[in-house]
Amino acid sequence: MSLSLPHYSIPFNRPFLAGLELEYIRQAVAAGKLSGNGEFTRRCHQFFEHRYGVAKALLTASGTDALEMAALLLNLQPGDEVIMPSYTFTSTANAFVLRGAHVIFADSGPDHPNLDWQQVAPLLSARTKAIVLVHYGGQPLVGLYELLDLARKHSLWVIEDAAQAIEAQYEGQPLGTFGHLAAFSFHETKNISAGEGGMLVINDPSFMARAEILWEKGTNRAAFARGEAARYEWVDIGSSFLASELNAAYLWAQLQAIDIIQARRRQLWEYYAKALAPLAATGAFRLLPQLPAAQPNWHIFALLCRHETERDALLAYLRKHQILAVFHYLPLHLSPFYGPRHDGRALPHAERYAQTLVRLPLFHDLQPAEQNLIVRAIYAFYQTSFGLAFVE
Ligand SMILES: *Cc1c(COP(=O)(O)O)cnc(C)c1O
DSSP states (O other): OOOSOOOOSBOSOOOOOOSSHHHHHHHHHHHTOOSSSSHHHHHHHHHHHHHSOOSEEEEESOHHHHHHHHHHHTTOOTTOEEEEESSSOHHHHHHHHTTTOEEEEEOBOSSSSSBOGGGTGGGOOTTEEEEEEEOGGGOOOTTHHHHHHHHHHTTOEEEEEOTTOTTOEETTEETTSSSSEEEEEOOTTSSSOOSSOEEEEEOSGGGHHHHHHHHBTTBOHHHHHTTOOSSOOBOSOOOBOBOOHHHHHHHHHHHHTHHHHHHHHHHHHHHHHHHHHHHHHTTSEEEOOOOTTEEOOOOOOEEEESSHHHHHHHHHHHHHTTBOOBOOOOOGGGSTTTGGGSOOOOOHHHHHHHHHEEEOOOOTTOOHHHHHHHHHHHHHHHHSHHHHTTOO
């Protein structure tokens, strides 16, 4: 009997080199600077500031770090409330829980895992300080402007968890530029990767000076290096949120290749959409709807199965054929950690996405033959006796 993990011939994700990653890492070593905030970090900051028109960007060791910096910047007090969707990654909530905030979970919409904006107003209280938007699969929520208006009216901070949203836009404006602060991720599974990495985007200039201090362990190191401070000293709380130049060098190569990477993802995404449309039309599963005014970034290709039993059977069938497709979040309001702290409201849509959503492999060098095999396997599944029993 073997205890080794199964080897999937088609993994869910495969890291890739866009071109100059290893050359830039070599250059960073040759330059004798591997700690953070060096030349490659500066280039990554500039890329965000120029391409997306943000006031300031700070490279972090992870998207989680960028979210934690955002939560620190808000100066939340224990008992302050932060509203966010339950259908998200733990870091979205954990960053605020670390500050002692109470997270109020809201449900997803009926057609898309994003927050249902109309559920937010009834959840507001005198203690509400912030709303966190998660752009699931790189798409903004329906009612983005309405929700921003609501936040303005109640003087609430808006934080965008844009971890999956690089290059996506709404009405021509990049996601990550709508809130006061936004967090991007360069985790291995995201469109643009540094292995681990993140970017805090500061759209409200009042946060700029303090963000730099939190980033550099509570010191004024960045201002001192620019000659703006007489002494290099400890001036506030903070942590080591900045990323190594090794990661920044890898990331810079990926950012330079962003148009090629996005075009490839689009091609793969459109192949799935076209090939699977006839099967979706039989009612076998649904595809996530696209918002008409949104520019997608091709981050996720997801199917919504009819129910959990069929979803699990599909995943098992694909696994049997050496294809690793995966489900996504378990709703945070039902998690072992936060369940007992949640106020007991049922969030049926979040629970349904947890039970029915399937993400297919989608990565830069997924081969046409591999993608064809995945599509054929999905068709074959729905022709087996199990799948057929559900086709009306
Ligand atoms: C990936 C992701 C994160 C965390 O980013 P890391 O870089 O892995 O820390 C947070 N929120 C969402 C929605 C994500 O997809």
